[in-house]
Amino acid sequence: MSLPEPGPVLAVSGLTKRYGRRTVLDEVSFTLARGEVHGVLGPNGSGKTTCLHLVTGLLAPDGGQVLLNGVPVQDKKSRDFLGMAPDDLPMPASLTGQEYLAFHDRLRGRDDSVTAADLAWAFGLAEDLDRQIAEYSHGMKRKLQVVAAVMHFPDLLVLDEPFRGLDPDAAVTLRKLITSYAGHGGAVLIATHDMLRAQRDCDRVTILHAGAVVAEGSPAQLQQRYSVDTLEEAFLVTTGLEAQQGERAQLLDTMLKEGWER
Numbered sequence: 248m249s250l251p252e253p254g255p256v257l258a259v260s261g262l263t264k265r266y267g268r269r270t271v272l273d274e275v276s277f278t279l280a281r282g283e284v285h286g287v288l289g290p291n292g293s294g295k296t297t298c299l300h301l302v303t304g305l306l307a308p309d310g311g312q313v314l315l316n317g318v319p320v321q322d323k324k325s326r327d328f329l330g331m332a333p334d335d336l337p338m339p340a341s342l343t344g345q346e347y348l349a350f351h352d353r354l355r356g357r358d359d360s361v362t363a364a365d366l367a368w369a370f371g372l373a374e375d376l377d378r379q380i381a382e383y384s385h386g387m388k389r390k391l392q393v394v395a396a397v398m399h400f401p402d403l404l405v406l407d408e409p410f411r412g413l414d415p416d417a418a419v420t421l422r423k424l425i426t427s428y429a430g431h432g433g434a435v436l437i438a439t440h441d442m443l444r445a446q447r448d449c450d451r452v453t454i455l456h457a458g459a460v461v462a463e464g465s466p467a468q469l470q471q472r473y474s475v476d477t478l479e480e481a482f483l484v485t486t487g488l489e490a491q492q493g494e495r496a497q498l499l500d501t502m503l504k505e506g507w508e509r
């Protein structure tokens with residue numbers, strides 16, 4: 248990890264993205280401090296992945312700004328501070344796991360092969376590094392992406408649905424990695440649908456709905472603000488989905504009952 252910089256590791260302000268006339272991210276702002284695990288939550292299509300792709304410079308915004316340690320994400324220097332494990336970007340199938348990690352080293356102009364080997368071992372992937380990615384299962388690809396994102400100890404680690412497809416053993420390892428990464432001064436931004444994990448592991452969350460921030464705070468603050476017992480309930484209230492739940496359950500029940508009686 249590089250020398251600590253003053254100020255937030257990540258500062259997102261007024262971030263806006265449009266596709267044609269459709270605004271899919273609307274004036275989103277939040278900051279991430281050193282040592283913080285920050286969750287980006289929201290229903291399907293609410294803009295989580297778009298937000299993460301803008302934060303990491305994979306997408307260019309139509310408005311707003313992303314600063315990493317004060318450096319605009321468009322500036323190549325910001326790459327030194329950043330590691331990302333995307334949700335479903337394609338991976339080069341013909342490379343072996345080892346070659347994939349070496350490729351990241353080359354892009355970064357570094358040699359983090361020893362750390363990468365240790366991380367691969369921690370995720371139970373060490374034996375598979377000589378195999379082609381084409382032969383990897385979904386979970387193995389995920390583990391490899393996480394190793395590639397973390398091996399240079401970036402100040403900001405960005406993870407898009409990192410637990411999806413991981414077996415329980417790898418999920419425990421990843422959870423430990425996230426909490427201890429932040430515990431040692433890194434910042435972790437994580438998009439997830441897993442409310443239980445977010446409640447347990449995130450210091451703060453930003454909840455998106457239709458591209459806009461509808462709530463921000465620690466899970467405990469949100470529970471208190473909306474007088475509910477869990478982050479999941481706060482999520483349903485702030486996104487307006489709570490009201491629809493009853494209607495949907497009723498509709499499904501009626502439909503299934505009629506279906507069986509046919």
Ligand SMILES: Nc1ncnc2c1ncn2[C@@H]1O[C@H](COP(=O)(O)OP(=O)(O)OP(=O)(O)O)[C@@H](O)[C@H]1O
Pocket residue numbers: 266271289290291292293294295296297298
């Ligand atoms: N390339 C694109 N062209 C047009 N619209 C897009 C494009 N990429 C994303 N969108 C739209 O942007 C919105 C936000 O998508 P995004 O993938 O960020 O949502 P998400 O919150 O990550 O969803 P999910 O939980 O399903 O992964 C969606 O309405 C989606 O249809």
